[in-house]
Amino acid sequence: MRTRIRIFGWMTIFTLLLILAAGIGSFGSSTAVEAQADSYKFDFGSGGVEAGYIGVTATDRYDATKHYGFNTPENMRNVPASGTGVGSDAVQFVTYGTKSDNTFNVDLPDGLYEVRVTLGNTARASVAAEGVYQIMNMTGNQATDSFQLPVTDGQLNLLVTEGKAGTSFTLSALEIRLLSSQPVTNRxxxxxxxxxxxxxxxxxxxxxxxxxxxxxxxxxxxxxxxxxxxxxxxxxxxxxxxxxxxxxxxxxxxxxxxxxxxxxxxxxxxxxxxxxxxxxxxxxxxxxxxxxxxxxxxxxxxxxxxxxxxxxxxxxxxxxxxxxxxxxxxxxxxxxxxxxxxxxxxxxxxxxxxxxxxxxxxxxxxxxxxxxxxxxxxxxxxxxxxxxxxx
Known part of the structure; x- marks a missing residue:
């Protein structure tokens, strides 16, 4: 009798561990896919994905279940970049313009966010979001800059656009961080x-x-x-x-x-x-x-x-x-x-x-x-x- 109890106990513990491990895995996946987050780190392009980042390729269409993606991936292209880490690859916006719907969309709770962009290889490019310019004329490969953005409609819509006609408009990485639940810019x-x-x-x-x-x-x-x-x-x-x-x-x-x-x-x-x-x-x-x-x-x-x-x-x-x-x-x-x-x-x-x-x-x-x-x-x-x- 004692032996059966011991065996049952070990089997129960082993089963519980398996269930717990599966639950942890599914919970992690569910969190990344189903829960709307207030911060993200994206690594764009078809190469390797840096630790702590979500990999996004040019073919990733916006999906409401994962809360991010390109609005029109048919107008995006995976391209190489000359940097290291997140800067080793990028996506190129084939169509662009501040009013373009060829945007990268991220569902976000309304609030004030810090948005940091790292470009790929480009001579000169500007960053637009919510239909207006946010950063003007970033120059040089792997240029990095950030801006504050109030989100009032539950979604960030961002693209890299004209800075100099005829050059490529590319994006290697995007980081988004909630600053305040109030969607109002600081002074x-x-x-x-x-x-x-x-x-x-x-x-x-x-x-x-x-x-x-x-x-x-x-x-x-x-x-x-x-x-x-x-x-x-x-x-x-x-x-x-x-x-x-x-x-x-x-x-x-x-x-x-x-x-x-x-x-x-x-x-x-x-x-x-x-x-x-x-x-x-x-x-x-x-x-x-x-x-x-x-x-x-x-x-x-x-x-x-x-x-x-x-x-x-x-x-x-x-x-x-x-x-x-x-x-x-x-x-x-x-x-x-x-x-x-x-x-x-x-x-x-x-x-x-x-x-x-x-x-x-x-x-x-x-x-x-x-x-x-x-x-x-x-x-x-x-x-x-x-x-x-x-x-």
Whole structure:
């Protein structure tokens, strides 16, 4: 009798272990497939899948039971990439555009998320989600950047799209992390501008930089996030009409700032924009953003490194439609940062040789990383002096 009980006991324990193991396996599978998660890590392409990531190939169609997939996988392609780990392969968006339905969809509970993207091999590409731009002109293979996104309809819809016509728009990895159950962005400083303002990649080590890229180090990041939507070559008409202002207007709210600096490229004859036209384009953007309750700040661009006179004084007050920007700020009663004059005073203080050292080699217009840092410092100091908080 004792022997039978012992045998039954071991058989029972063994059976329970098998059931438990099967249950754990099915539970793990069920969690990945059936439960709607608030964080994900995706590894795209047909190669190996990194530990901790969910593998997704170009053929994976959105499935409501697993809560993710491509809306139109027939418009996706698996491609190689030159990086390592998640960067060793990618998917390519064959059709694209901010309004395209060729998106990667992820079901998410409504809330505020941090979304981090890693591109594959691409010369220049932008990231769109919810039908608007989120990151502008990421350059170089395996470029990485992140943004905050409020989800209000239960699903993230993301794609990689135009940054430079004719190049491949690829995605190697996507990480999504819930920040808050409230689908409202943190207080945000939005920035519009051109190549002297925009981001360059890798963000933490690029030789060239725009002051918008360097501004976060002068901002209280517990109070604000910085969203830099500036792009190289941009003009006022393009910023207003081609999607960047649209992205800002979708999210900007009272308590946010919008810093706008344009004029350098508008003065180029090929862009066919008179100073009067420039002023009215800028006015339209100022009024649209002011109507949201956010604070608009206008900025004038810095001059060229070579704008020194014989006395060693740097001055570029007549460049880049500066007078129109100053007049507009007064007429619309918005703060003005005359970065043109502030930077000239700084350049004069350090002299012509040191000023050249703040610009790209052989380039008198575009600042290097050190120069962009100084411009960002001047911007932040002036905003703080004018009473804007968070700096």
């Amino acid at each position: 945000t400083i939005y920035i519009g501008g051109d190549s002297t303002v925009c981001n360059y990649y890798p963000l933490n080590s690029s030789v060239q930089a725009g002051w918008g890229q360097m501004l976060p180090q002068f901002v209280d990041q517990s109070a604000f996030v910085v969203r830099n939507l500036a792009t190289g070559g941009q003009i006022a008409r393009g910023f207003r009409n081609d999607g960047q202002l649209e992205a800002i207007l979708k999210y900007i709210k009272p308590g946010d700032y919008f810093i706008l600096q344009l004029g350098i490229n508008d003065t180029n004859s090929k862009n066919n924009t008179t100073e009067a036209e420039f002023k009215e384009l800028m006015r339209d953007m100022v009024r649209q953003v002011k109507a949201t309750g956010a604070t608009v700040v206008l900025s004038t661009p810095q001059g060229r490194a070579t704008d020194f006179n014989e006395a060693g004084v740097h001055s570029s007050v007549n460049r880049w439609y500066r007078h129109a920007t100053m007049a507009l700020a007064a007429e619309e009663h918005v703060p003005l940062v005359d970065l043109n004059v502030l930077s000239s005073a700084y350049f004069t203080s350090i002299g012509p040789e040191a000023t050249l050292g703040l610009y790209m080699t052989g380039d008198s217009l575009h600042p290097n990383r050190a120069g962009a840092t100084q411009l960002a410092r001047l911007m932040a100091e002036e905003l703080k002096r004018q009473g804007l908080d968070g700096l």
